[in-house]
Amino acid sequence: MKFFIDTANLAQIKEAHDLGVLDGVTTNPSLMAKEGISGQENVINHYKAICEITDGDVSAEVIATTYDEIVAEGLELAKLHEKIVVKVPMIKDGVKAIKFFTSKGIRTNCTLIFSPGQALLAAKAGATYVSPFIGRLDDVSTDGLTLIEDIRTIFDNYGYTTEILAASVRHPMHIINCAKLGADVITAPLSAITGLLKHPLTDNGLAQFLADHAKAAGK
Numbered sequence: 001m002k003f004f005i006d007t008a009n010l011a012q013i014k015e016a017h018d019l020g021v022l023d024g025v026t027t028n029p030s031l032m033a034k035e036g037i038s039g040q041e042n043v044i045n046h047y048k049a050i051c052e053i054t055d056g057d058v059s060a061e062v063i064a065t066t067y068d069e070i071v072a073e074g075l076e077l078a079k080l081h082e083k084i085v086v087k088v089p090m091i092k093d094g095v096k097a098i099k100f101f102t103s104k105g106i107r108t109n110c111t112l113i114f115s116p117g118q119a120l121l122a123a124k125a126g127a128t129y130v131s132p133f134i135g136r137l138d139d140v141s142t143d144g145l146t147l148i149e150d151i152r153t154i155f156d157n158y159g160y161t162t163e164i165l166a167a168s169v170r171h172p173m174h175i176i177n178c179a180k181l182g183a184d185v186i187t188a189p190l191s192a193i194t195g196l197l198k199h200p201l202t203d204n205g206l207a208q209f210l211a212d213h214a215k216a217a218g219k
Contacts, residue, residue, distance in 0.1 A: 001184065002024065002185040002186075003022065003188075004023060004024040004186065005188065005190055006189055008046060008050070010046075013025055013053050022053075022055075023056040024056030024057040024058060025054050025057075025058045026058075026059040026167070026187040028087070029061060029063060044080060047060050047077075051081040056083065057084075057107070058083045058084055060077045060080070060086065060087060061087035062077065062088060065091060065094075067096050067097055070093060070097040071101075074088065075106075078101075085107045085109050085128060086106060086109070087109045087131075088110055089112050090110050090114075090122060095121055095125045098110060102126030107128040109165065110131065113130050113131055114132065114147070116147065119162075126162075129162065129164075129184075130162055130163075131167040131187070132166060134174060135169060135174070137168075138170070144168070145177050145178070148177075148178055148181045148183050149181050152183070156182075165183070165185040169187065169189075171195065175196060176196075
């Protein structure tokens with residue numbers, strides 16, 4: 001399973017890269033704003049900076065919601081760097097735009113997926129990735145992991161090559177469960193990824209090793 005980091009923070013992206021687990025980056029206007037990035041030129045330069053850190057795909061989200069505007073904006077984003085994947089919302093005009101981008105060899109990530117039917121439509125249109133938002137489903141008392149399982153079954157039934165990119169991942173167990181269910185990718189904040197490092201028995205075992213070493217060394 002591939003690990004993407006969901007942020008626009010360059011320091012966090014570099015930390016994930018240095019850790020050796022970074023396969024790509026997803027970001028969006030909200031995450032850009034959180035880092036104080038505003039203005040078209042600054043946003044463009046920030047995307048380019050992200051592409052220079054990671055070796056994998058970088059999802060760049062369109063703001064537009066009508067077909068012509070999505071296509072125009074997506075074409076401009078795709079020109080920024082070969083690593084850019086155009087992130088398109090799951091709406092009718094978005095699906096139409098995904099079909100267009102696919103015909104031009106431009107990779108896409110269909111975002112805001114909340115049902116198997118939406119994922120199926122995006123896959124049929126040729127989306128490179130679909131992004132089911134599991135955490136947001138959990139927020140409304142719906143099991144987001146069931147959505148991952150259902151999409152995996154449908155894609156496997158018919159041989160779709162669209163990758164399942166589990167989004168809105170909140171904690172380490174989301175990551176583990178997505179891996180068990182066969183998600184191709186997860187995108188998560190750095191805290192959820194580094195949370196996989198932690199276990200109390202590891203901490204206790206290391207403390208004991210160090211204490212025994214100090215005793216043996218006469219310290």
